[in-house]
Amino acid sequence: MTVFKAFFKVLRKYKMSLIMYLVISLGIIYILSSFNTKGNASYYRVSQGIAVRDNDNSEISKGLIEYLSTINEIKNAEELTDEQITDMIYYTRISNSLIIPAGFGEAILNGEDASMLKIESTKNAGARMGYSVETEIDSYLNLLSGYLEGGFDMAEAEKLTMEALADNSSVNVIAEVKVEDDKLFTMFQMLPYGILTMLFSAVLPVILRFGTMLLKKRSDISSTPAYKRQISIALAAGLVSVFIVIALIALASVLAKEAFTGRWWLVVINVVTLSITVVMLLVAVSNLNMKPEVASAFTNVVGLSFSFLGGIFVPIEFLGSGAKVIGQFLPTYWYSEALTRIKADGGFNDILNCLLIQLLFGVMVMGVGLVAGRSIQKRTA
Amino acid sequence: MSETVVEVKNLVKRYKELIALDNFNMKIEKGEVFGLLGPNGSGKTTTINCILSLLDFDNGEIDVFGEKMTSQRYDLKKRIGIVMQDVAVFEELSVEENIDYFCGLYINDKNKRKQYVEEAINFVGLEEFKKFKPKKLSGGLLRRLNIACGIAHKPELIILDEPTVAVDPQSRNKILEGITELNKKGATIIYTSHYMEEVEQICTHILIMDKGKNVTEGSAEELKRSIKNTENIIVYIKNLNDEHVKAINAINHVYDVTYMSGRLEIKCAGGRHNISHVIDYFASNNLDYDRIYSELPTLNDVFLEITGKNLRDKE
Numbered sequence: 105m106t107v108f109k110a111f112f113k114v115l116r117k118y119k120m121s122l123i124m125y126l127v128i129s130l131g132i133i134y135i136l137s138s139f140n141t142k143g144n145a146s147y148y149r150v151s152q153g154i155a156v157r158d159n160d161n162s163e164i165s166k167g168l169i170e171y172l173s174t175i176n177e178i179k180n181a182e183e184l185t186d187e188q189i190t191d192m193i194y195y196t197r198i199s200n201s202l203i204i205p206a207g208f209g210e211a212i213l214n215g216e217d218a219s220m221l222k223i224e225s226t227k228n229a230g231a232r233m234g235y236s237v238e239t240e241i242d243s244y245l246n247l248l249s250g251y252l253e254g255g256f257d258m259a260e261a262e263k264l265t266m267e268a269l270a271d272n273s274s275v276n277v278i279a280e281v282k283v284e285d286d287k288l289f290t291m292f293q294m295l296p297y298g299i300l301t302m303l304f305s306a307v308l309p310v311i312l313r314f315g316t317m318l319l320k321k322r323s324d325i326s327s328t329p330a331y332k333r334q335i336s337i338a339l340a341a342g343l344v345s346v347f348i349v350i351a352l353i354a355l356a357s358v359l360a361k362e363a364f365t366g367r368w369w370l371v372v373i374n375v376v377t378l379s380i381t382v383v384m385l386l387v388a389v390s391n392l393n394m395k396p397e398v399a400s401a402f403t404n405v406v407g408l409s410f411s412f413l414g415g416i417f418v419p420i421e422f423l424g425s426g427a428k429v430i431g432q433f434l435p436t437y438w439y440s441e442a443l444t445r446i447k448a449d450g451g452f453n454d455i456l457n458c459l460l461i462q463l464l465f466g467v468m469v470m471g472v473g474l475v476a477g478r479s480i481q482k483r484t485a
Numbered sequence: 486m487s488e489t490v491v492e493v494k495n496l497v498k499r500y501k502e503l504i505a506l507d508n509f510n511m512k513i514e515k516g517e518v519f520g521l522l523g524p525n526g527s528g529k530t531t532t533i534n535c536i537l538s539l540l541d542f543d544n545g546e547i548d549v550f551g552e553k554m555t556s557q558r559y560d561l562k563k564r565i566g567i568v569m570q571d572v573a574v575f576e577e578l579s580v581e582e583n584i585d586y587f588c589g590l591y592i593n594d595k596n597k598r599k600q601y602v603e604e605a606i607n608f609v610g611l612e613e614f615k616k617f618k619p620k621k622l623s624g625g626l627l628r629r630l631n632i633a634c635g636i637a638h639k640p641e642l643i644i645l646d647e648p649t650v651a652v653d654p655q656s657r658n659k660i661l662e663g664i665t666e667l668n669k670k671g672a673t674i675i676y677t678s679h680y681m682e683e684v685e686q687i688c689t690h691i692l693i694m695d696k697g698k699n700v701t702e703g704s705a706e707e708l709k710r711s712i713k714n715t716e717n718i719i720v721y722i723k724n725l726n727d728e729h730v731k732a733i734n735a736i737n738h739v740y741d742v743t744y745m746s747g748r749l750e751i752k753c754a755g756g757r758h759n760i761s762h763v764i765d766y767f768a769s770n771n772l773d774y775d776r777i778y779s780e781l782p783t784l785n786d787v788f789l790e791i792t793g794k795n796l797r798d799k800e
């Protein structure tokens with residue numbers, strides 16, 4: 105209890121840096137969100153990339169592809185390997201891969217069920233946008249077969265279908281996204297910077313203080329065992345970290361005016377994962393027997409490099425290719441990537457990899473830190 | 486019947502090639518103020534660290550309160566108070582908070598601790614500085630804080646490792662008085678220092694060590710009685726030639742004379758009126774001196790006679 109309480113007493117000294125980095129984080133939010141206001145509340149139609157392999161090559165299949173191309177960007181699947189297509193879906197560069205089977209047009213002309221079912225569509229399971237393409241196909245085929253049944257010839261039926269679909273904006277509602285919603289992502293985009301800087305500038309030096317040689321020796325002589333003191337320190341540091349993370353999430357949610365929606369939960373899971381990773385990094389660094397005074401320098405180095413190379417301040421696309429390669433080794437990069445996927449309507453499965461990579465980073469760094477810490481201890485003993 | 490509080494037997498501690506403790510022995514009885522005296526680097530701190538199980542040692546045995554001491558013996562540690570050579574306090578915490586922290590490592594009861602902290606603050610005279618951060622304290626006050634942190638939990642055995650290094654005379658006296666007072670209240674004290682005057686002033690038993698080995702031990706009187714040196718006569722005199730120095734050396738009971746930069750030191754073994762014989766010599770040779778006085782031997786003379794060197798380089 106004594107150690108636990110002392111942790112908070114020592115922490116008081118670092119309250120100014122907590123406030124400072126909170127203010128800086130808010131400043132960054134303000135700057136980031138002022139960039140994004142221009143698209144406010146306007147609607148636009150989402151254009152998806154679609155890979156299509158047409159094994160039918162009938163007039164109906166060609167008509168369908170032509171229709172899809174008026175909304176989406178069609179990529180010829182013949183020029184792509186299966187692996188490339190899988191990758192493209194995974195990285196949400198295309199929403200669907202369609203295979204139109206041979207005999208497809210024939211079947212529709214014969215009055216068979218004119219639906220999506222006949223087309224093999226592969227899509228990213230968690231992504232909503234994959235379904236919008238399928239809806240487009242369904243609408244087209246339904247209308248077309250209706251016109252054909254009504255006695256129109258092929259050319260006329262296609263023309264009428266196209267016209268009807270062009271008029272009927274309701275069909276495309278699913279494919280429209282509100283830009284205003286981006287606020288959630290703008291707010292959460294900068295949280296890693298806040299978490300990193302606040303934990304490293306305030307929690308780290310306190311942990312390091314308890315580990316300084318003389319104080320550690322002095323405490324080792326006491327009748328409180330080392331493991332009890334360490335548990336107290338870990339609990340206190342954990343509590344402070346949890347508090348900081350929750351406070352930042354709450355703040356970002358309030359500013360974004362969004363909480364407890366499906367994607368909010370995904371975003372929060374992402375932040376929590378990153379926080380766990382940062383805490384593991386903290387554990388690693390606190391093992392290195394550094395002076396508490398070094399923590400502030402460390403904060404700036406880690407805070408800035410992780411944020412820039414991880415696409416926190418600047419979108420990943422803006423980074424040079426070299427920076428991007430380095431960035432991929434940082435958890436913040438995968439945090440941003442996960443945010444991008446959530447933004448593109450990705451589900452939990454779409455970001456799972458990003459989460460795991462973040463944790464993997466943490467586990468590895470913590471392992472290295474513990475080993476390095478032990479060898480430092482041996483040398484100084 | 487006396488009760489042994491600490492017993493160190495044939496302790497050997499090596500730092501790589503350096504033998505810091507070489508079959509060192511030490512026995513401390515309850516109620517003693519035990520002085521561990523030795524020049525810089527003689528192994529005092531190493532001994533303390535071994536007793537506290539802060540260091541592994543290569544050979545030997547250490548018993549504390551009659552039981553084998555290990556780093557897991559928290560029950561024994563609870564009864565020990567330590568004032569380390571280097572001040573170990575939190576710079577972020579105030580005087581009061583620091584004492585409360587270290588006391589809290591031993592005492593869980595909140596009310597009891599509050600009272601103990603209060604008492605410790607009064608004991609070292611830091612009442613006015615309760616809310617001060619360590620950085621704001623002078624060297625002497627900082628040492629006092631270090632002491633308060635070590636003794637607040639009212640230990641039976643208090644180990645002080647050179648608590649007066651770099652301390653102003655006022656704080657030094659306060660510290661020495663305090664140690665005597667703690668001893669009167671029942672605590673056994675181990676006090677290490679290379680200041681022989683301090684050790685002589687407060688210690689009931691003195692052990693002199695050098696290069697990790699026992700040199701000698703006993704009370705200050707016993708130690709001084711054990712050597713042949715009984716009196717030192719110091720004379721401040723200019724331009725004394727070698728002839729005179731030789732002649733003085735030949736005076737009865739004088740066994741060693743050194744003359745350096747105007748200071749003549751005459752060592753005597755036995756004899757009752759040695760100083761008058763010296764004065765007679767100056768008078769009969771028509772020599773003028775600035776100052777002459779006689780001293781009883783010090784612990785330094787004990788050390789000098791046994792090891793052939795001074796405890797401290799002359800300051």
Ligand SMILES: Nc1ncnc2c1ncn2[C@@H]1O[C@H](COP(=O)(O)OP(=O)(O)OP(=O)(O)O)[C@@H](O)[C@H]1O
Nearest residue numbers: 500503505523524525526527528529530531532679
């Ligand atoms: N960690 C260490 N590694 C190597 N040598 C050491 C270490 N600690 C102490 N020594 C050496 O061991 C010897 C005894 O040191 P120790 O600190 O015990 O002396 P001391 O009597 O306390 O001296 P002082 O009066 O300066 O405090 C010295 O020669 C010292 O250089």
Ligand SMILES: [Mg+2]
Nearest residue numbers: 529530531570
């Ligand atoms: Mg020492």
